[in-house]
Amino acid sequence: MRTSIKNGIRLGAIVGVVILFFHLTGFSVVASSMLGSLLANVDKGAAMEEIPALNLAVILALMGMIAGGSASKNKQNDKWSNSLVSGAVAGAFAGLLTGIFIFVIGFANFKEIDLRNYLPEIGPDVIDSLLFGGNAAAPYLYLALLTVSGITGAALSKGVIRADWRKKAQADSVQSFKTLTQKPGVQKLFGNKIAMYGFLALAALLLYFLPTQWGSYWNYIMGTVGIYILLGLGLNIIVGLSGQLVLGYVAFFAIGAYTFGLFTAPEPHAIGMNFWLAILFAILAAAATGVLLGLPILSLRGDYLAIVTLGFGEIIRILIKSDMLTDFTNGPSGLSDLTQPKWLGQTFNDVNFFHLIVIFVAIAIFIAGRLQYSRTGRAWLAISADQTVAKATGINTYKYKLLALALGAAFAGLGGALFASRNQFTGPEDHILMVSINVLCLVIVGGMGSIPGVVVGSFVLKGVPELLRDLESYRLLAFGALLVVMMVMRPEGLWPIGRPAMEAAYNQKHPKDSPPEGEVQS
Amino acid sequence: MTETVIQTHKLSKIFGGLTAVDKVDLTVPEQAIASIIGPNGAGKTTFFNCVSGFYTPEEGDVLFYGKPIQGNATDKICSMGISRTYQNIRLFSQMTAIENIIVGKHPRLKGTWWEAILHNRRYIQEEEDAVKEALHWLDFVGLAGLGDQLALNLPYGAQRKLEIARALASEPKLLLLDEPTAGMNSQETAEMTAFIKSLRDDLGITILLIEHDMKVVMGISDQITVLDYGTKIAEGKPKEIQANQRVIEAYLGPGAAALSKKFQRKKSHDA
Numbered sequence: 001m002r003t004s005i006k007n008g009i010r011l012g013a014i015v016g017v018v019i020l021f022f023h024l025t026g027f028s029v030v031a032s033s034m035l036g037s038l039l040a041n042v043d044k045g046a047a048m049e050e051i052p053a054l055n056l057a058v059i060l061a062l063m064g065m066i067a068g069g070s071a072s073k074n075k076q077n078d079k080w081s082n083s084l085v086s087g088a089v090a091g092a093f094a095g096l097l098t099g100i101f102i103f104v105i106g107f108a109n110f111k112e113i114d115l116r117n118y119l120p121e122i123g124p125d126v127i128d129s130l131l132f133g134g135n136a137a138a139p140y141l142y143l144a145l146l147t148v149s150g151i152t153g154a155a156l157s158k159g160v161i162r163a164d165w166r167k168k169a170q171a172d173s174v175q176s177f178k179t180l181t182q183k184p185g186v187q188k189l190f191g192n193k194i195a196m197y198g199f200l201a202l203a204a205l206l207l208y209f210l211p212t213q214w215g216s217y218w219n220y221i222m223g224t225v226g227i228y229i230l231l232g233l234g235l236n237i238i239v240g241l242s243g244q245l246v247l248g249y250v251a252f253f254a255i256g257a258y259t260f261g262l263f264t265a266p267e268p269h270a271i272g273m274n275f276w277l278a279i280l281f282a283i284l285a286a287a288a289t290g291v292l293l294g295l296p297i298l299s300l301r302g303d304y305l306a307i308v309t310l311g312f313g314e315i316i317r318i319l320i321k322s323d324m325l326t327d328f329t330n331g332p333s334g335l336s337d338l339t340q341p342k343w344l345g346q347t348f349n350d351v352n353f354f355h356l357i358v359i360f361v362a363i364a365i366f367i368a369g370r371l372q373y374s375r376t377g378r379a380w381l382a383i384s385a386d387q388t389v390a391k392a393t394g395i396n397t398y399k400y401k402l403l404a405l406a407l408g409a410a411f412a413g414l415g416g417a418l419f420a421s422r423n424q425f426t427g428p429e430d431h432i433l434m435v436s437i438n439v440l441c442l443v444i445v446g447g448m449g450s451i452p453g454v455v456v457g458s459f460v461l462k463g464v465p466e467l468l469r470d471l472e473s474y475r476l477l478a479f480g481a482l483l484v485v486m487m488v489m490r491p492e493g494l495w496p497i498g499r500p501a502m503e504a505a506y507n508q509k510h511p512k513d514s515p516p517e518g519e520v521q522s
Numbered sequence: 523m524t525e526t527v528i529q530t531h532k533l534s535k536i537f538g539g540l541t542a543v544d545k546v547d548l549t550v551p552e553q554a555i556a557s558i559i560g561p562n563g564a565g566k567t568t569f570f571n572c573v574s575g576f577y578t579p580e581e582g583d584v585l586f587y588g589k590p591i592q593g594n595a596t597d598k599i600c601s602m603g604i605s606r607t608y609q610n611i612r613l614f615s616q617m618t619a620i621e622n623i624i625v626g627k628h629p630r631l632k633g634t635w636w637e638a639i640l641h642n643r644r645y646i647q648e649e650e651d652a653v654k655e656a657l658h659w660l661d662f663v664g665l666a667g668l669g670d671q672l673a674l675n676l677p678y679g680a681q682r683k684l685e686i687a688r689a690l691a692s693e694p695k696l697l698l699l700d701e702p703t704a705g706m707n708s709q710e711t712a713e714m715t716a717f718i719k720s721l722r723d724d725l726g727i728t729i730l731l732i733e734h735d736m737k738v739v740m741g742i743s744d745q746i747t748v749l750d751y752g753t754k755i756a757e758g759k760p761k762e763i764q765a766n767q768r769v770i771e772a773y774l775g776p777g778a779a780a781l782s783k784k785f786q787r788k789k790s791h792d793a
Contacts, residue, residue, distance in 0.1 A: 367639050374638030375624075375631050375649075378617070382625045385614040392574060394600035394629030394692055403635060502620045502653050503660070503669030 004086040008071045012093025012150070015067035019060070019098050026121035027474055029129055032056045053132040057145060060098075064091045064149030065156065072154035073162070083158040084151055091150015095143035103139040106131050211354040219350045223422060225462045226357035227415045231439045232446070232454035233368045234411025239440065240449035241377060242404035243384020244298070245306040247436055248313025251293075252286045252409035254431035256416025258320060259285040261335035261426045268330050275341040279417050286413025290406040298401045301387065313436055321428040334427025338420055353422055360418065364411060368451055371407070373500060380404055381449070438462075445486060447493020456495045460486075524551045525587065527696050527728040528573065528604075533582035535568050542568040544752040545582065550696075550730060550745075555722055557731045557739045559763075560749035561772055566732045567609060569749065570698055573730070574606045575599040586696070601629035605689035606698035609732075611681045615674035619665060619684050622673050623656040626691035656691065663687040663717070679710050683717075690725075697721065699731045703738055711735060715742055740764070748772065 022028045032055035041052055068087030105127050108115055115122045131138040160166060211219050231253060238246050259282040263273040273281075297308050320329050329335075341348045341356060348356065371377050379400045382390040391397045420426035438461060446457025464482070468475045486494065528550045535543040543565045550556045558566045571577045573584055575596040584592040591599055605626075614622050631652060637645040660669050663683040668676060676684060682702060689697055702718065703711040715738050721727050733739045739746060740760040748756040748763060750772040756763055763769055770778050 370639050370641065371635060374635070374645075375628065375633040375652075376635040376638055378621055378625050379628060381617055381621075382614045382628075385616055386612055388576075388596075389608070389612045389614070390625070392576070392596040392600055392606065393626055393688065394597050395625070396597050407635070499616075499618045499621060499670075499672065501670040502618065503657060503667070506653050506657060 001082060001085065003074065004072075004082040005089050007074050008086040008089025008150075009093050011067050011071040012090040013097070015063055015090070016094035016097030019063055019094065020101055023098070023101065023130060024119060024121060025474075025477065026126060027477070028056060028059065029126055030474060031059055032129070035059060051129060053129070053135075056129065056132065060142070060145055061149040061152075064094060064146040065153030067091055067094050067146070068150030068153030069157035069161070070153075071150070072157050080158060083154050087150045087152075087154020087157075088147055089150075091147040091153070092143065094150070095146030098146065099139035099142040102131060102142055106136070106138060207358050208355065211351045216350045219354045221463065221466050223350075223354050223357050225458050226354070226361050227419050227422075228439065228442060228458040228462050229361050229455055230364050230411050230415040230418070231435075232442050232458055233364050233451065234408040234415070235439050236408075236443050236449065236451070236454050237368065237371070237380070237411070238404050238408035240443055241372065241384065242380035242401055243387075244401055244404065245302065246309040246405070246408075247306045247440070248309035248311065248316075249408075249412060249439055250431050250433065250435040251309075251313045251316040252289060252412035253416040253419070253435055254316050254320065255289045255409075256282040256286045256413030257420035257426040257430065258329065258335070258416075259413070260417035260420050261338050262329070264339035264421075265330075265335040266337055267335065268327060273339070275339045275421065278339065279414065279421075282417035283410045283413045286416070287406045287410040290409030291402060294402045294405040298398060298405065310433075310436075313433060317428050317431045320431070332428060334425060334430075335420075336425045338424045338426070340421060340424065357418060357422075360414060364414070365451060365455075368411075372449075372451065376400070376403070441483070445483065445494060447496035450493060450495055450497040452497065453493050453495040457493075460494065524553070526550070526585075527552050527554075527587065528730065529583075529585040529588075530569075530573070531583045531585065533569070533572055533579050533584065535565075535572050535577055536580045541752050543572060543579070543749075546747075546749065546752075546754050548747055548754070548757075550728060552728055553722055553726055554744040555718070555729045555731060555742050557733055557743040557746045558749060559733065559736075559739055559746060564749040564772075565752040566749055567700060568752075570606065570700055570730075570732060574604055574698055597629070600692055600694075603693070603695035604698065605692050605694035605696075607682075607685045607689055607700055607702060609700040609704065611678075611685055613673040613681055613685060613688070616672060618670050618672055619660060619676065619687075620653065620656050620669040622684055622688050623659050623691045624652050626688035627652055627655065629692055659687040659691050662690070679706060682706070682714070686717075686721075690721075690727075694727060696728045696730065699729060699733075701732055701734060703733065703735050711738060714738075718742060 019028075022031070029051070032051050035055045035058060036051055039055065039058075041055070067090040071086040071090035072083040074082075074086065105115060105122060109124060109127045115127070128134045132141060135141065211222070231249070234252075235246070235249050238244050238249070260278045262269055263271050263278040263281055264275065266272070293309075293312060297305060300308060319325060321332050323331065325331070341353070343352070346352075379390070379395045382393065382395060383397050383400060387397055416426075419430070423430075442457035442461040443454060444457075445460055446453025446455070465475060465479050468478055526549055528548070530546055530548045532545045532547060533543055534541060534545055546565075546569060548556075548558075548569075558569060560566055568577065572579045572592070575591070575594055575598070578593050582592075583590050586599075586602060586604065591602065591604075594602075614625060617625070631648060633645050633648055657666070657669065660666055663686060665676075665680055665683055665687070668680060673681065673684060686697075686699070686702070699718065703714045706714060718729060718731070719742050722729055731739070731743070743760055746756075746758065746760055746763045747754055748766070748769050750768075755768045755772060756766045758766070770782055774782075
């Protein structure tokens, strides 16, 4: 019983604080308006007073049910009474917290104190709607509503979600799925090369036809995702495989973009180089920068390396921007009118460009994948695990770290050149620290050292914010919360990968080489 | 006459004001099992680190088959044919057992990064051979069937064995074992002792061993060197070391030698 109450208080406090947070940022009002469009009881763009109190009540009830449901989810709560007590305590505690808050702001409003001086989002009309239309009994309503919904949540959790019949049904469905995957026919399909090629062909077909259908806006968004996949694959080699924490990755992106730009822009040099040649030069320049940067600093480890590379990223951006190099780089105004790719005399439109990015991403995935499971990839992993021992095992750690940096930089150079060419512009503000941080985030969110993880991470970090456009100014708030939740739920990343099962594969391939014990083959 | 594998000549290593290893001479002939013993802090592991290239000695030479190797980087020394294990196990914990062994084989492989991308015939063949050989070593140390486990998931004894397998994969001529039986029970220790002996007998590898367990040391060593406060205080066959007064005093304190003599006299008197 005591643990049930403790658990209830803990979750009640968490949910209560979340509700307070929503109230203080004004998100509650936005959420009730969004719920309004779902329930079709609010017109789009309706004023705050027109949002029915019911919507806020529904949201609060949902939160209360979450609190109650999670509080009752405890091993000791196998009894109905304990479950319900947990739920009630959680709901009541959340209600108490929010009730006190509501009482305070209601009281302040009544005394005509303008709370906007301290809490910018809490204006009189917001207070009105938070108080269910200025209802004086609002604090009690909060307490009652959250307690009741807490109990309901606990009852639902105990009676439906955690009920034996449901657990059994779930186990049955998992079991039947397992037996399905273990049927020889299905197994064959998984291991079958033809099936895999078929799947790849299907994906290629989709990637070929989708861009012609979904319009230039989505082409732009998905193209950005593709470019971030390229960047992620490169940083994944440096951070995920070889374990060198490089924070100035944007420097290589900038080198790629500017090499491409300087070779193709009419201003300030008017070299007018061909697109494909310029891309090649961008890759080479970035890789060379990687080597040059790596030579002096790769003997540093961990935090020290991170700080030095962070500085390097900023140096490149500030150099590009500086007065000193204005004649050479066009300074803050950047390079414009960069070359677009041409093929058989035709300039690429947005669909063609998207296809081009997809092709480059496919090549990059192929290269990164082969490297990952090679002697080189193993050496990188060994270095990231224990550099001293890796060196004592005969690995030239310096050489391999340099190689990782050069290859990673080359990927970034390609990404930068594509990014610059697609925008037909590149300027110093394209190459801020946020790019490095975003790429590092997508590698970590996807799962360090995992190629599918990079792809998933890019979609999550660059694609999901676009899907959240409905949330308007709360977009990044919601996105940040989503990231926190994801990392708490799956700290190893969204799509982590294991290491290859070499022994099993070998034994499958050479069954005769390992006869079972006690049998002598003649 | 057998060849000398490793020879140190007046080897000294100084940390600030502390001389951790002080003018130590050591000669290990081919296919010998040589042990280094001594109380805690005697400089055994420092001596190991000088031989395997972790430290550069301030003075003296380390000769491997007559060639000086001190000052070389550890990866170079490893590819010359000296491998080692560590007092506290240091495996690549997020890689599988097989991968650990293949990494150990690194200096004997030639595949470059562009070969890995192209997957040419030579590269594929080399990878296949590497896996085959790694499986052989896995079997050799008695871990067959555990190859696809991550190193950190293996039990303690298996991790010790895997570390030796990783060291063996680089085809060393000299193997440095730093307390291979630390933390093992008596049965595991006996197994490990037999295993170390088989390394020398079956593979012809010369072994330099640091060990605290006197049963192990006295059982398999051809020669024993005793260090105390960085200096060599005794050297010889197990029997000679057991009777050496300075060794007994180093371990048990001054006066212990006399006690031990008295004890021995009493024993013979009783008999």
